[in-house]
Amino acid sequence: MKIAVLSDVHGNLPALDAVLEDIFRWGPDEVILNGDLVSRGPYSLDCLHRLRAALPGIRLLAGNHEEYVVEAQREVPEPDTPQYELTRFARFAADQLGEAELARLGGWADHLDLTDLEGGSGVHVTHGSRLGNRAGISASVPDEELPARLGDRRDLFIASHTHKPLLRRFRDTLIVNVGSVGTPMDGDPRASYGQLTFRDGRWSAEIRRLAYDRMRTERDYFDSGFMAAGGRFAEIILAEFREARVLAGPWMRRYHRAVIDGELTLDEAVGRHLEEQAVQGKGLL
Template structure:
């Protein structure tokens, strides 16, 4: 069975459309979206509409939680809080109650079982946190914090905006990186396709070009409150 894993779209509907177009050529059986759907991009509403049209399995990310209930103390640096609140207010003006209900009701984790022999444990950051960072080289944290369900064969998460695939004890841990805001210096939209068959896993990271200039222009047209920073992230694939 062929799965596509997408994460961290962050309101970049142009990048998401490019990925969906690419997926339509790949004969994918099911799509898994690993959170952070709308916040910090110029088209939050269109992203939600696109995602909800996919019949995908979707889990909640920290940015989805922030849109619903705001920022709790300690979740973001104090010096960034004012700017993030302005970005959140801007985004909320473009969503309605139904959109926020959809985000609030997303599960924080799930087992994806589409009748295949291999089970997928999907979550945004870790199975117990929407916020904790676990990086590709942190072997101990990967084994103890991500690989918590012994019955799973694949552990899929997002959050760090860095794509990778690693194998442990005959199982795979994968991160598709970010569709909308890559942080690895490679600004193309990122996702993973996984072919899961009995006794065999094939994982491949895909990078998809899209019109980044158009996205930056959308930030300007919409009067986004943090245009310079977000435009740099989109155009160069770097952290804000």
Template sequence: MRLAVIADIHGNLDALEAVLQDLRTLMIDRLYINGDVVNRGPDSVACMERVLTLSGDLGLDAEFTLGNHDDLMLLWHEQSPLLPSEWLSDPFWGATAWSAGQLHAADLLAPIRRWPMSLRPDLVGLPQVVIAHGSPQHYREAIGLFTTPERGAELLSAQGAGVLVASHIHRPMLREQEGDWLINTGAVGAPFDGDPRARYLLLEGVEGVWTPSIRAVPYDRAGVLGRFETSGLLARGGLSARIFLEEIRSARSLYTPFWDWTAERGLGKDDAAWAIFRREHPDLFLPV
């Protein structure tokens, strides 16, 4: 039994296509897409269309979980009261508004509404696998190298799982815990560990035992980086779009550190603050 779990595509069609090409060589039995198909990159519509029509290509349909950025597209389109009202008028959220508008115009928000928070594949003769974007308790709970063994054991036990698969933080991890596995798939479209290759999880089940591995797939980033401009995202998305572009270029997390830094300083998320942030944190950026 071979399972593939891909996640955090984030509107990067070139990375997605590279992963799909790699999957064709593996003859997988099931494919799971663990949230955040959309937003950040310029190709949210194309990525949604692609993952919804895989059966004609890979010969099997994907199953999905809901990621926080997928859900954000719904909340933004509905101008949900669950979002802080000031976000809806803040230019910093221009990239999110652009992506949500593109998905609405293409009538691609409806499928997202059907995606569950977690999946429990029924795989007879193998330890239970549980798949969730963050954790089964919340799609924003981060699971990674910083997760304590105690928290990992608690999550595995609560789910009755032999394998718990998370994503969300864009950094891959394989951790064995007393015969069980706590895993992060890493990101297809926007890795944050300095390695720009698209990452995903392969799980191979043989004789009642799962063996996980992280696949790393190189691809040419010139196309997706160029489409930030040609798609209109860079012009309409403003500062957040420029940050998302820089994250793909550098394979490093910038958006969240900038967010946290402005909160600590009591600053707005604007170009002036971004310039100061860049000067104070040159280690986060590649040479221009």
């Protein structure tokens, strides 16, 4: 049996097309989207349409960004507030999707349990972990924290969310983080997805990395209106795409509270963060 799992597309259509082409060549029995198809990128609706047209039988799971765009449309903060500015990029995706698609997204499951596979093998697929769609599994998670994140034992546990591919064994479970199609953050800008194979009573995994037209995607950030509609925080999102590394998380930990409390403007906080990263020799922009 062969299963392909992709996640964290984030509206990056050229990257999605490259992954779909590779999936068709491989010919899996099942294809699963493990969340975060939408938001944080140029063309959320186009990616949704492309995925449905190419793979009508795909299993669709929600990630934290499906949840986020639904909330962004339902609860819009007061204009001219930090909360409003920080959610502009999510409302851009929500506006692209429209009410009907948002309603469908709201009905996507957040996990998939496959327990009736050949050989009695059990597989669990979820965007983050059993602790929630923002509680990912990375190389830095210590072994003692894994039982709570994995839950009931399965032969194969497939996760995403961190944008960093991972193959890890814990006791008798193979843990696979399939990485990100649209915005990898492990220093490798190529699109990433997972190929899982069950053979001779055992699961094996391969992380596929694929080059694609990143110059086109960068143009898409501007041509789609994302950069204009997403506000100043969109600059950090674009920098993450360019550098293939995490920038929003450190910004949130250092500056988010200060912006919400009015100690800094969003412009000041984003500018400082990008300057600090440039001083460290990272060459963001």
